[in-house]
Amino acid sequence: MLKIGVLVSGGGTNLQAIIDSIESGYIKNAEIATVISSKKDAYAIKRAEKHGINNVCIIKKDYQNKNEFFNAIENHLDSFGVELIILAGFMTVLSAEFTQKYKNKIINIHPSLIPSFCGNGYYGLKVHEEVIKRGVKVTGATVHFVNEETDGGPIILQKRVMEQAEWKIFPEAVKLISENKITVENNKVRRIL
Ligand code: GAR
Numbered sequence: 077m078l079k080i081g082v083l084v085s086g087g088g089t090n091l092q093a094i095i096d097s098i099e100s101g102y103i104k105n106a107e108i109a110t111v112i113s114s115k116k117d118a119y120a121i122k123r124a125e126k127h128g129i130n131n132v133c134i135i136k137k138d139y140q141n142k143n144e145f146f147n148a149i150e151n152h153l154d155s156f157g158v159e160l161i162i163l164a165g166f167m168t169v170l171s172a173e174f175t176q177k178y179k180n181k182i183i184n185i186h187p188s189l190i191p192s193f194c195g196n197g198y199y200g201l202k203v204h205e206e207v208i209k210r211g212v213k214v215t216g217a218t219v220h221f222v223n224e225e226t227d228g229g230p231i232i233l234q235k236r237v238m239e240q241a242e243w244k245i246f247p248e249a250v251k252l253i254s255e256n257k258i259t260v261e262n263n264k265v266r267r268i269l
Contacts, residue, residue: 078106078254081158083149083166084113086200088120090164090185090246095127097247105254109156112149114168130156136168146174160253163222164246167199172224180260182222183253185246189234190218194227217241219249221260230265232258 082091091111097103111124111131124131132152139145145168153161163170163184175182186194187203192215198206207215216236221229232249235241252258257268 079109079157079159080106080162080250081153081156081160082108082111082124082162082164084111084118084120084164085115085167086118086120086165088118088123088164090242091120092123093243093247094162094164094250095123095129097250099127103247103251103254106160106250109158110152112152114166120165142171143173146171150174150177160250161222162246162250165200169196169226170222175222175224179223180221183219183232183249184222184227184229185242186218186220186227187242188218189214189216189236190220190227190231194218196226198227217245219245221265230260230263232265 082094084091095108098106098108108129111120111129113121113131113133114135116133116135121131121133134145134148134152136145139148159181161178161182163182187200188194188207193203193206214236216234218234219232221232223229233245235245259266259268
């Protein structure tokens with residue numbers, strides 16, 4: 077059983093999609109061991125509580141610097157034996173040390189078709205605002221592995237049309253990983269059929 081740690085900062089609709097996919101049996105080989113929120117009032121925490129999932133707030137300003145903040149997250153994840161880290165609306169860019177420690181073990185959902193509208197400064201609603209402002213006709217969501225380049229890791233799945241796209245491809249990516257159906261070779265994701 078793949079042990080998942082989910083990092084959140086906001087409403088947690090993507091966390092909910094993963095929880096629902098596990099509870100319905102769509103994802104069979106994985107369980108959420110813990111949810112970490114970087115914001116005290118994140119509704120995502122309520123969602124975890126409602127489903128009896130361990131949860132904790134780890135807040136940057138409670139630590140002397142970013143390194144100590146990331147260490148606290150690492151220690152918590154490691155104490156739960158987490159094997160896959162899911163960034164579900166986690167609004168802090170991870171350090172290179174952190175992404176290297178968990179190479180090919182962190183996935184993120186991003187609200188655009190990468191390489192469009194990604195990189196530092198593009199997150200959450202800001203992406204949607206920019207898409208609307210520029211009159212972009214085709215948009216969507218991307219699930220990718222996380223490396224030291226913001227939104228630059230190997231892409232697992234993409235889906236056009238924003239509406240609910242995230243809530244479909246995020247659980248699908250977790251299912252594929254938990255069933256050992258993808259590998260990363262030369263910085264590219266390969267599906268194992
Ligand atoms: C989602 O749209 C996700 O793609 C985005 O934040 C939102 C979180 O919503 N993530 C990023 O922009 C990361 N760069 P949620 O809390 O309801 O899942």
